Amino acid sequence: MSCSFNFSDKKVLVTGASQGLGYEICKSLSNLNAKVFALARNREKLEALAKEHTNIVPIVGDVTETKEELEKILAEHQPFDFLINNAAIAHMESALEATVKNLDEMYQVNVRGPIIIAEIVAKEMIAHEIKGSIVNVSSQSGLRPLHDRIGYSSSKAALDMVTRVQAREWGIHGIRVNSVNPTVIILEQGLGVWSDSDKAKWMRDQLPLKKFAAGKxxxxxxxxxxxxxxxxxxxxxxxxDGGYSSQ
Known part of the structure; x- marks a missing residue:
């Protein structure tokens, strides 16, 4: 039996929406008839996305803003049925070379941002008795350690615990919260930090299925x-993750 999705009459907030996976998520949800609210810092890219899809609404903002500023940015669009906390940043540093600047930046974007935005969204879901769903975009790095990712891996592991706490507390209101934990994702932008062929081959060889994830x-x-x-x-x-975290 095949499974198809239709999100007509549903409102979804997507962070990190101006590029990469977030950009593709917005387009996919738009094609499935959702009303998509695309949050990111890059106004030009958001407006281009909205021009292509009339049911996408651009919201220019930064997930590291204060709670008060984020509440103000989102207020006119609330409540939402769904939230996808996709915004993230990665700095590749070993456990002997971690810098305070990069650690602070990753934890602000990858952990604090999802906590605050989900809190703002969930409060309105509860107030309007919406049995919503939240997806936090995490990583295989949060489930299994990798070299040179002391900050990134630990921030994604923290996000997975955020997911479990939110799910535990908000389940009584009918709000579901889950993480999705991908391996390296192949998008039009390429492999990014995995563009080095030897490094990419090494990572692929760790996956039982021997291939990276497509955006779809x-x-x-x-x-x-x-x-x-x-x-x-x-x-x-x-x-x-092609079976990486099962090992």
Whole structure:
């Protein structure tokens, strides 16, 4: 039996929406009839996205803003049915070379941002009795250690615990919260930090399926976690990693 998704009459907030996976998530949800609110710092890219898809609303903002500023930015668009905390930043540093600047930046974007934005969104879901779904975009790095990722891996592990706490506290209100934990994602922008062929081969060789994730692999997992197909799923770290974290 095939599974199809339709999010008509649903409002979804996506952070980190101006590029990479966030950009593709917005387009996919738009094509599935959702009203998409795309939050990012890059006004030009957001406006280009909205020009292509009339049901995408650009919101210019930074996930590291104060709670008061984020509440103000989101107020006119609330409440939402879904939230995808996708904004993230990665600095590759070893456990002997971590810098305070990069650690602070990663924890602000990868952990504090999702906590505050989910709090703002969930309060309105509860107030309007919306049984919503939240997906925090994490990483295989939060489930298994990798070299040169002391800050990034620990921030994603923290995000997975954020997911479990949110799911535990908000389940009584019918709000489900899950993480999706992808391996390296192949998008139009390329491999990014994995562009080095030897490094990419080494990582692929660690995966039982011997291949990285396509954008659609991760997006399909997110759509499943948003949808009623996963109505009894909450507090889960959902690996899309070719089997890496099973080892």
């Amino acid at each position: 692999d991760v997006i399909n997992a997110i759509l499943f976690l948003l949808s009623d197909a996963s109505a009894l799923t909450t507090g889960l770290a959902f690996p899309v």
